[in-house]
Amino acid sequence: MRPPHVRHTEITRHRLIDDERLATHEVVTFCAPAGYGKSTLAIQWASRSARPVAWVTLDESDNDPVVLVNTLSAALAHAVTGFVPVTQVAGDEPTFTHDVLPSFACAVSGLDSPVTVVFDDVHILDSSATTRVIKTLVDALPIGSQVAFAGRSMSVVPLPLWRGQGRTWELYADDLRFSASETAAAVAGFGRKDPGGQDIHEASAGWPVAVFLLSQASSVRSLTNVEEFIEAEVLAPMAAEVRDFVMCTAALGTVNVDLATAVTGSPTAARFLSEAITTVLIAPGEHGWYRYHPLMQDAVLDLWRRTDPYRLAQLQAAAATWYLGQGLLDTAVSYAISSGDGPTLGHVVWAAGQVALLQGRTQTVLGWLNRISSATIDAEPELSMTAVWANVVAGDYGNVLRHAEQTQFLMPGDWMEHPADFSIGAHLALFMATSHAGVTGPVQALKLAEVARDCVDPTDPLMPLCTLILGLNQALTWQPQARQTLQESEALALATAAAPSTRVEALCMLGLLLLVQGDEQAGCASIDDARTQFTINDLGQMGTTTGVLLLAEVALACHRGGPAEIRQAIDRQQTVGAQIAPILQWYRSLSGGVLAFASVRIGDHDAYHDYVTWCQGDGLCRQWAVKAQLQFAAETPLTQLTPAELRVWELLKSRMTLNEIAGSLYLSRETVKSHTGSIYRKLGVSSRREAQDLADNWG
Template sequence: MPADVSATHPDVKYSVPVALHVVDRPRLYDLLDLGAESPVTLVSASAGWGKTVLLASWLGARAVERPAWLTVGPADDTPDTFWRAVATSLAAVVGAPADALLRRVADDRSGTDLADRVADAVRHVVGPAVLVLDEVHQITSPEVWTGLHRWITAPPEGVRLVVLTRRDPPWPLHRLRLAGLLAEVRASDLAFVPPEARELFALVGVELTTDQLELLVRRTDGWAAGLRLAALPLRAPGADVASFLASFSGDDRTVTAYLQSEVLEPQSERVLRFLEKICILDLVCAELADAVTGDDDGAAMLAELSASNLFVQAVGEGGRWFRLPGFVTDVLRSRMVEPRARRDLYRRAAEWYRRRSLPEAAIRLALAGGLLPLAAELVGVHDVGLVLRGRGRELDTMLAAVPRDALLAHPELAAGLAGARMVYGRDEELADLIGAAEARLEALPAPRARRVRLVLDLIALADARLRGDLDGLAAACRRIPLDPGELAELGLAGWDLVRVLTLSNQGTAELWLGELDAAEVHLRAATEAEPAVGLVLPRVNALAQLALLECARGHLTLARTEARAVVARATATGSAPTIQVVSAYLALAWAHLDSGELSEVDPWLRKAEEVAAAAPEPHVALTMAVLRAHRRAENDPEAALLGLQTRTRALAPSVVPARLLDRSLLAQAELAVQLHDPVRGRSALAGLQAHDTPEAVVALAGMHLLEGDPDGAEQLLAGLGGGPSTVRTQVATDLLWALAAAARGDDEAALGSLDRALHTAAPHELRRPLTARADGLRRLLSRRIERGTGAAAFAVELMSRLSRQLDPAPDPARRTPTPLTPRETVILRYLSSTLGNSEIAAELSVSINTVKTHQQTVYRKLGVGGRREAVRRARELRLL
């Protein structure tokens, strides 16, 4: 099997082929022009009919604007690789805004809805563009064909599609014809007519009579390859045209035999030897030709053969790369009967690509040549880099073609295939592949065995992450070395990617297991250690987890800022719908919830749920359930508690760690407090695995308060020792101290503790721990505002929330006759504090005269003459 190296040379894969020494064919150009009336033009004919040359010359002759070209290869035979390649091709020609959308698809490694996203992006194309898909018969994936069919049946206006293939695609062609969606160019159209054949022969200096020309066209049915082959002997001096025409039939079988005996055999030994060696390659350049042949005349030979326009054809701009026509390589490869010589050619080609750090092409050539030991060594060195840079499906395609017994006999091949499949969630034969790799590790030299062991540890890491096994994920990460020197010694290409991936996942596991300080160390190291070229998703994952970590600590404003930056980056790189971004969505939902910005919670929860539906992780599901319950409790705490209990029971049998199950139980206890139900609160706390965490102690202290036992609450809070570790627990602790002191009648202690809670919560806009205790807090907060506080603006705004929460609809009879405007209401709340007018003006960023004007209006509407009387009257009217 020849190696497909076009993916290694994007300048070739996406370049319009060079059309030299070609016949101008206006009748076919007109046919292609007419095809613009349909969304797709199908050019279907077997090898040698000149499909590629026709399209290349048509684009030039008609000066077609914005032509995009994609030469399809075996590596494109999956939906994600195919549509990423299509997006790359189109992005280079369509212009804004479609180009940015297409580049996001091209960079997206999630493989999610890429066909639809390409179609949506193309609908933003302004003006006509043409996309040529060459060699489409290489595609076997039904999903790719289905995506192309959807494109045709719902065609975007901005791009016309031209498909070049040796076989008809698996589409309902008759229905597409009837619907006017399909234009076609067939072999009968591509066949040379006598005037075109005369021009073809004239290009090589051959003159034939009209009868001779028409006979030759009939013999070949106008087949371009047959005519070109026939032209070679006819241009020789003194050629016997009549004898030649008598023996030349022009059909495939005859042309093959003719190619063997009359075209190849007469070539010099030097040319023939060169052709027989380079025919293993789909693409060849001078340097590669020299490596394969062992000579140093590759450049001269390719130039000489290109001039004949038969044996090699220039591909792409610059004239550096050449391709042998298929009908020539088929014959040449059939002549390679010596297995050892054949293997040696493939080995030389593979080694050439390896030396140039092009491992994918090297592996393909090694496998094509049956060089499994070499392929195994290459895979062992390069599989991690290929997989982590998004080439897992291509590696899967290559290795899946190896006979099973041979594959399992080579640990590096088995582990490489397992790793390729694990990274995109394909679990087919994973256990067998991993078992085979582990069973044969001892047969490998020590350095190679260590590389395979690392790959197996990375597979265990990915498996644990997919299953939500955070303890298993942490354990797998600990087995992988993080020291750059130790990793580099393995001789593994992409070792720097391994470090980033491991740091990101280790920090992720620690975060969800509640080890916040250790998590921060590893996550920040992951963001700083990213290589210049390589992974996007592990860095996105680390940044998203850091945003969630800040939210867990209570740093809500910082969490929102960091999470929004992650979402913007993920959107720009096409990774927004991946599990690596979920934590950013959760952080935004959580931060808005705890800030009291309830309308902003649901959109972020929906985004998290959309991703989790495709890639479910139990710890994410439980966290979403907790956040959803707190959101629902704003209107119906009873339903919120019951729903959370049901969801937690459903997730408990999974691998959710005890720390996360405890988080759900603590949330249930908090909801029970809102319902004034200490029985259910105690029941939830009894199920905790860890009773000595600050969160558990604070929750139990809150239960004592609910039961009318402030002394018991204070005794528990005093036992916290070194003090709370996060803003959240600090605010909750100070608040409970305040409420307990107030319950004992110690107003001074209560006001002091409340002031500490306000000072801690205000910079982070952390409101929910305070509003959750609205019943006991409002009177105390009102007195705190009257006595003064350094967090006056936060306290006044919080008081407004508590008033709306506890008195959503005041008695109309007690309302002020002339309602206050929103600005006047704000001024009234500040009047209840100890701030002077200049301080109020500074808080509101207005002038002192504006404050005085609103102040006088408030007095007038309330029917009072001063500040103290205004506050008293506002309380009577329940405006404060």
């Protein structure tokens, strides 16, 4: 019959109780989870009333309507002198409806003056019969009376009806939270010597009981008291089914119906969330999301870790998979890492890493990997493969080799015979086709590129990269379709808008191919476009993309710039070229041709002789070497050859052997060999084959 005793220093909620709407509405509600100071606020509100106050603290027995009528009658009799309670109350129907409720209404309406009635812990009531008792009381009270309901839910209070009649003023958890100034006053009032009000306010988010408990703790991070309160006062009173649902979802902090369904397997997630809003520390947000109080999440996580860490890992793994399906990569990876489950980590990080790397977010992926132990990465092929690609892009040759070897070690020996059977099969083939690591040359790399492309779904974001690597190896083997394939790769990357780095690399390789084929205008335009896209998409952290672009810019400077611009382009390329070459084994050979051509353009013949020796194999690399040799020959014409050397040169062009030339010119073989060496030096070639290429190009 009396208000509950406040167990700690009371903070008067002037911000709330001074609101005149609390004094003018017939029905007032204070609805919030445990620890929001509902009873304290109801006491402060009622204490301002000039009317007699009938206070009712409910318990389970009050779910019996007969008991509730007796409880209310006793409270009114305690508050109002002369109130005559109903006698001989019976719960049998139709007696209760036809006799008891009318008698109760008559007794209440017989009050001489208005009163104030407070229902505390109204959430305990759950029977429809109690709703009828409450409605009877409120409707029968004298005009000018007020009724307040305080509790974690208001399921038995006919609020929709009264709300529609304009009779209610309702306060909820967001209204009852402490403001920053209230927290500071409370912390000081609770006797904390070093108030730290701001830290406590941020940690508690204004939850009154948390403010009190944290103010009593040795530090703001000491949450033992708060967690004990949540376990005892919030979780323990729940029905088992609801408690399990709350435990599963609160561990995630923020949920919606779909996520809650995914992690709990419950088809009634929407109903449970609706119930939880009124019974636990959870608040609805925007777009169907619900947010648990941070302290609630911390308490639940601690409880899971102490009682069932395996179940917690399962929940976090399920959340990771769900977020991955929504395209929320960072959140998915964070949950996967929290789960510590190797297969989940492999699946989520591998899928997220592919997309992030194509978007140019290399450092993001490396950051994910740094949060995972080396042992876990080395045990999961998908994680190891992610590390390979991330370090390829970052230009970390040592880690590329280490993770590539580990990935191949984890794969079955016959994986190349059916790569589509493995989640990373196509990607491992693609890596080998990209780097030429573990292959015999461009021809085998081309076959692996074809295998990788055939294994990838046409709608996969990886398709533009697969097409690029196919076009690259077609160019390196001088296939006629290389130009078309590179153009297709650029178009696919543009269409998906998810692979800016692939688009830049495709434009660069296409530009290098067009320039060496003699289409200067189209080649320069392609490299110009690559530069623009590189800048727009901020791809500076993409090591391999940067290396390919800088090499293409050397070629561009050779066709558009003067000696100063060419030198600057060479200097920029050499800042990364040495790092890229060990990862992309074809890069040094192609660089040799382009840099040899550039060296001739700036008159650095010593550098030309050095770079041209880098060119190995056929295809695009050799075509750039020939282009450099032609340029060198044009700047060092055949007139510099001696008459004897010119005679040897004419026969060299006819593909005669040294012995045949010696016999034709009546010279010794050693003399012919000496003349041949001198010719090579003067023409800037290092072999009979390169000399023959010059002769063929000169006609």
